[in-house]
Amino acid sequence: MSLRAFTTAKDLHVAGGIREPMRSAGTSSLRNWLRSDLSASEVPWLAASVTTLFRSGPPGSKITVAVVGDGFGPQDQDAYNTAVDRLLTDGVFAHDFFARNRTAFNLERVNLVSLESGVGTKTYDADGNVVRQVDRDTALGAYYNGDWAHLWVEDGPSTDARLTAALSELVPEHQLKLVVLNNPGFGGCGGNWRATVPLGIGWPTLAHEFGHAMGRLGDEYHERDETYGGTEPTVPNLTTNTDRETLKWGWTVGAETPLPTGGDDCTPPKPSGWDDNQDVGLFEGGGGSYRLGVYRPVVNCRMRENHPDFCPVCAKAMAEAVAPHLANAPLIGVGPGDTTATLSEGDGTGYVRLVVRLERGTLRVLEARELDGPFVRTGLVTQGFAHEVRIGDRRVALGSLPDAGVSRGFSEIGTDGPREHIVHRPDALDFVVRVASAELRGADLSELTVDLVSVEAGRGDALGEVPLREDPALDVTPIASLADVSVADLPPSLRRIVEPE
Ligand SMILES: [Zn+2]
Known part of the structure; x- marks a missing residue:
């Protein structure tokens, strides 16, 4: 420019x-x-x-x-x-x-x-x-x-x-x-x-x-003839597992449905009367490139050809993602043991919204602003990047970053049919952290830490009070941390929150 x-x-x-x-x-x-x-x-x-x-x-x-x-x-x-x-x-x-x-x-x-x-x-x-x-x-x-x-x-x-x-x-x-x-x-x-x-x-x-x-859904299409040889995909809608008892979307597979249910060449053929978008089984091919070695839940889904609605497996993952934000979500007054989210009213003074950037292994706050109104405070993390803010022994913010660290080109719709996403990994990653103003008021900022981690396995449905990076229920790799903050470093607007008159 x-x-x-x-x-x-x-x-x-x-x-x-x-x-x-x-x-x-x-x-x-x-x-x-x-x-x-x-x-x-x-x-x-x-x-x-x-x-x-x-x-x-x-x-x-x-x-x-x-x-x-x-x-x-x-x-x-x-x-x-x-x-x-x-x-x-x-x-x-x-x-x-x-x-x-x-x-x-x-x-x-x-x-x-x-x-x-x-x-x-x-x-x-x-x-x-x-x-x-x-x-x-x-x-x-x-x-x-x-x-x-x-x-x-x-x-x-x-x-x-x-x-x-x-x-x-x-x-x-x-x-x-x-x-x-x-x-x-x-x-x-x-x-x-x-x-x-x-x-x-x-x-x-x-x-x-x-x-x-x-x-955090994976692609259910395959535009190449490759065979997947990796470990179990972490996305909710792809798997290498053909065992009915442990299949991650086994909850929606009928007892009579053969597993695998059929490939693109329909061997074995899919059952008669099958709904290609809503009937769930195990169909080979997905992940963008792999015709073999990885399975998707349905014949066709929004994550395969864009036009159909999400399949039941994708819809469930999406429903979990939007549930804390729905009109009738049971949010207010939900206790810390609950697995979804709480709507924090703070003490009426709102919350502080931080934009944090990871670049070259270092965290930096790009933006900080106090905003009015309630906000959704999540109480779980899923696989992928997650952040945690603590003040001493207290966790004051937590969240998953389902789409972090990638830049995906859209698939092409043309005479040759769609092509897979091309994926770039940008140098910098920004994420938003929301902390109730009340949590920061009078806080000892020398005890404040911001952690960015990668959760490889496990699901922190009811996270304990130990720091995310030390939680034995999760397989966590630390990515970066921010610590050693002093009040003098803060702009006046935030200083007023931390040290009220
Ligand atoms: Zn799907």
């Missing part, structure tokens, strides 16, 4: 933009309570506003989806709004699982008005070199490359900082970020609670991606 956009946009900062001055990045410690690397004089959009498309409850208690457009100029705002409706309001949230569970979600549309219409483009040759690049002065400076091997879309050098700055101001509490690019092409990529899509995809593809993001 050239500096030109910053220069031309310099004096165009309008209502809804960034109000507070920001500091620049520094060393890896809590000293960096910065909200963004973007300064107030560098806001690169003509105007910014937010529209609530639907709200089911306080943002901290829901999975709040924030949609942001890039490359939509003043004349393109209606087209952007239409695209958001097509993909989400009338798409994902009007069908199947997401329609049935809409009360777990809020949907906020952010209109960033770009200087130019259409996003920049890059063209790669077979060796991965950029042979043609067109830059555009757009709000986020993202690019469309239209190349499966390059995840179809990509950020510019300041896209992430600009997105963070916009959302920090306009939708300070959000779980899922969706960036819509003004380019008619097909593609998109997702991971780490964010997806980026051009205009040429449909809502079913997005619903499939939300399956990865929320349910």
